[in-house]
Amino acid sequence: MRTRSLTVAQAIIEFLLAQQSERDGRTQPFIAGVFGIFGHGNVAGLGEALLAARDRMRFYLPRNEQAMVHTAAAFAKMRNRLQTLACTSSIGPGATNMVTAAAGATINRLPVLLLPGDIFATRRASPVLQQLESPASLDVSVNDCFKPVSRFWDRINRPEQLAPSLLEAMRVMTSPADTGAVTIALPQDVQAEAFDFPDDLFAPRVWSVPRARADVSRLDAAAALLKSSRHPLIVAGGGVIYSEACDALRRFAERTGIAVGETQAGKGALPFDHPQSAGAIGVTGTSTANRLARDADVVLVVGSRLSDFTTASNSAFANPDVTFIAVNVAEMDAYKRNAMALVGDARSVLEDLEARVTGYRVPDAYARTLGEHKAEWEREADRLFAGTGAAVLSQAEVIGAVSAALGPRDVIVCAAGSLPGDLHKLWRARDPKNYHLEYGYSCMGYEIAGGLGVKMAAPDREVVVLVGDGSYLMMAQELVTAVQEGIKITVVLLDNHGFSSIGGLSQSVGCAGFGTEYRHRTERGLDGEHVAVDFAANAASLGAHVVCVRDRAALPGALREALTSRSTSVVVVPVDREARVGGYESWWDVPVAETSTLDEVRSARATYERERKRQRNYL
Ligand SMILES: Cc1ncc(C[n+]2csc(CCOP(=O)(O)OP(=O)(O)O)c2C)c(N)n1
Ligand SMILES: [Mg+2]
Numbered sequence: 001m002r003t004r005s006l007t008v009a010q011a012i013i014e015f016l017l018a019q020q021s022e023r024d025g026r027t028q029p030f031i032a033g034v035f036g037i038f039g040h041g042n043v044a045g046l047g048e049a050l051l052a053a054r055d056r057m058r059f060y061l062p063r064n065e066q067a068m069v070h071t072a073a074a075f076a077k078m079r080n081r082l083q084t085l086a087c088t089s090s091i092g093p094g095a096t097n098m099v100t101a102a103a104g105a106t107i108n109r110l111p112v113l114l115l116p117g118d119i120f121a122t123r124r125a126s127p128v129l130q131q132l133e134s135p136a137s138l139d140v141s142v143n144d145c146f147k148p149v150s151r152f153w154d155r156i157n158r159p160e161q162l163a164p165s166l167l168e169a170m171r172v173m174t175s176p177a178d179t180g181a182v183t184i185a186l187p188q189d190v191q192a193e194a195f196d197f198p199d200d201l202f203a204p205r206v207w208s209v210p211r212a213r214a215d216v217s218r219l220d221a222a223a224a225l226l227k228s229s230r231h232p233l234i235v236a237g238g239g240v241i242y243s244e245a246c247d248a249l250r251r252f253a254e255r256t257g258i259a260v261g262e263t264q265a266g267k268g269a270l271p272f273d274h275p276q277s278a279g280a281i282g283v284t285g286t287s288t289a290n291r292l293a294r295d296a297d298v299v300l301v302v303g304s305r306l307s308d309f310t311t312a313s314n315s316a317f318a319n320p321d322v323t324f325i326a327v328n329v330a331e332m333d334a335y336k337r338n339a340m341a342l343v344g345d346a347r348s349v350l351e352d353l354e355a356r357v358t359g360y361r362v363p364d365a366y367a368r369t370l371g372e373h374k375a376e377w378e379r380e381a382d383r384l385f386a387g388t389g390a391a392v393l394s395q396a397e398v399i400g401a402v403s404a405a406l407g408p409r410d411v412i413v414c415a416a417g418s419l420p421g422d423l424h425k426l427w428r429a430r431d432p433k434n435y436h437l438e439y440g441y442s443c444m445g446y447e448i449a450g451g452l453g454v455k456m457a458a459p460d461r462e463v464v465v466l467v468g469d470g471s472y473l474m475m476a477q478e479l480v481t482a483v484q485e486g487i488k489i490t491v492v493l494l495d496n497h498g499f500s501s502i503g504g505l506s507q508s509v510g511c512a513g514f515g516t517e518y519r520h521r522t523e524r525g526l527d528g529e530h531v532a533v534d535f536a537a538n539a540a541s542l543g544a545h546v547v548c549v550r551d552r553a554a555l556p557g558a559l560r561e562a563l564t565s566r567s568t569s570v571v572v573v574p575v576d577r578e579a580r581v582g583g584y585e586s587w588w589d590v591p592v593a594e595t596s597t598l599d600e601v602r603s604a605r606a607t608y609e610r611e612r613k614r615q616r617n618y619l
Contacts, residue, residue: 003196008159008186009042009049011195012115014202015166017056021082021174023209024244030174030207031113032075032083032456033058035068039090040129041117045191046088060485063477065089067449069101069181070438071478072112074413074446074453076105078433080242081179082209085453086113091188092130096142103149104441106180108265109238109305109330111173114150114183116143121157121187128188143185151180157187159195166201174207176242176345177330211243212329213352214344222300222325222340223356229298230363231319232258233289235281235310238265239303239328245347246432249302250274252354257362258300259370261289263310264420264439266303268429278370279377282310283588284421287380288373290585294318300353301326303346305333309439313589315614324618327353337618381426384581393552394579395419395494399426402464402492405559410462411436413454415446417468418501419494422581433458444468445475451489452482462490462563469495469518472535476542482568483543490562491544491570496577497530504580509592509608510601517577539570549573587611 006014016031034057038047050059062068065087072085089095095116105112119131119141127133134140147153152172154165169182226232240249246269253260253276260270261281270277281289293299293316301324304310311317317324326339327349334341342349385400387393399422402412408430414420415438429435436454438446451465472493482489503516520528536546545567547558555573562569592608593601 002199009045009191013049034086035060036088041091065097070446070449071453073105073110074450075457076110078457084111088115091117102181108440111179118185118187146183150183152182155185211345211348214342227360233296234260235301236266236269237263237304240269243346248350264437268432268435272428280424284424287584312586392576413451413465416442416444444471449478465491479542494575500577510604545569
């Protein structure tokens with residue numbers, strides 16, 4: 001057996017350089033680069049390996065470990081999970097900083113490779129700086145925190161363990177059903193240790209991403225069920241986009257006339273103005289999709305994990321006889337809501353289903369109603385885009401202006417606050433990659449870091465990050481990374497002095513917006529003047545080009561200036577915290593205090609108990 005003497009860290013980089021993914025005959029390197037922040041836990045191991053390989057594997061230096069994992073996840077999402085980035089951290093806080101974003105990647109079913117440094121395997125230097133000690137076991141380190149948020153987790157205590165671990169890591173990351181965060185914890189002594197690795201470990205390897213077909217008898221049964229339906233509805237999730245099944249979905253919808261509601265991850269699967277597009281579905285859905293959901297007798301779910309937001313806390317599908325057919329690569333998702341499970345790739349299964357429903361068409365009345373609902377919704381969106389006329393702009397007005405300023409292939413990026421709900425309803429997606437929302441974890445702080453990953457994955461598209469002031473204050477520092485790398489993103493920062501989203505939610509549960517506004521403390525609490533934050537100075541200090549929007553008339557020009565600037569730009573827009581876009585025929589289960597001294601809470605509880613009656617079991 002031919003071998004190569006390499007350190008464990010060098011072997012990892014050599015291995016990663018040789019991995020490719022393939023689907024539909026197209027191959028690409030699976031790991032497009034490595035992000036890292038060095039400390040004693042990785043500087044001499046992976047740090048040395050990355051230095052030596054710097055001409056073959058690009059290294060990126062971010063500002064925060066959580067952010068770099070968001071960047072990697074956003075990159076993977078934009079590349080339909082066929083490519084991602086690796087992330088290396090030191091031990092201790094550098095490692096645990098990645099845990100939040102690892103959970104986000106796993107929840108969103110996006111591959112990221114995490115390589116946190118770990119405490120000495122030999123225990124020679126112990127407790128090393130930043131080591132957590134457990135009286136119950138010497139085998140525990142903070143990296144055990146990654147276990148529940150990773151789809152594969154391993155710790156390499158001996159070089160011999162590396163080969164099977166790397167192969168399993170690649171299998172999981174390239175599996176459409178199993179993918180998510182993969183963590184390989186690397187003790188700092190083992191990283192630097194030399195070993196004679198078999199040459200074969202470094203041979204080029206192509207990981208083929210399969211298009212699994214569903215069981216034939218189930219396909220027949222599902223087609224028969226669909227053909228019997230008078231009020232069908234399709235729910236398109238992220239799986240449609242990741243599988244590049246948008247054309248297959250469009251054909252299926254056109255042939256049958258069935259309307260398509262889109263989840264946050266599935267938005268853009270059909271262009272907004274397609275006759276069969278019903279727009280956003282669920283808690284943050286449009287009246288069009290939510291009315292169709294209410295009446296649906298058969299729901300064909302494609303590539304969705306049917307989150308609570310999509311089902312409106314199990315209240316959206318109100319027809320007592322509703323049945324679900326679910327197409328998903330992951331069995332866990334395909335069986336949800338007692339669905340007839342079609343386990344397979346979205347594109348393959350849609351094609352196979354289409355062949356079986358020839359001749360079927362929705363009733364004429366269905367098609368007519370869909371058209372009327374759609375026209376009504378577009379009027380509503382236009383009304384919201386026109387704004388309130390008040391001195392301070394509404395968020396919907398800003399969304400309308402951003403939409404007008406962008407081309408069909410450009411991308412908006414968002415994750416948390418009131419923006420995701422407003423965007424889900426209002427954004428007029430014209431391309432499957434036009435709308436990039438991280439709404440599985442809805443992690444404040446994803447936005448700018450994610451925008452960076454999107455732009456890295458799609459340099460030919462304008463990338464506009466929409467971010468609330470709360471999210472910006474949580475994690476704005478990756479603006480520096482964007483400036484450093486010459487990767488141009490545009491950030492639109494909507495300042496409403498705190499949490500409009502949770503403020504509104506707090507009011508609706510009788511809690512008066514408590515603790516959701518950025519105000520100075522008085523003797524009564526946090527109810528003084530707004531805390532003035534100079535966002536323009538802040539963004540400028542990080543190296544961004546800054547444009548401030550002082551009034552309505554200045555908004556289009558400000559967006560134009562930011563978009564045409566060659567530098568990463570931040571547009572600061574004050575918005576009205578109270579001018580919210582409401583809900584449309586939907587509901588969300590947020591339990592209200594069952595007993596309280598506050599009148600508003602008691603009244604909210606009564607409403608809550610009434611509304612909860614809408615909830616179904618779908619057993
Ligand atoms: C990391 C994280 N912490 C807390 C939350 C809960 N949360 C959701 S939205 C929100 C407020 C967001 O504020 P901002 O970015 O200003 O957006 P706005 O609500 O004003 O639109 C909070 C605290 C979250 N989603 N993520
Ligand atoms: Mg805010």
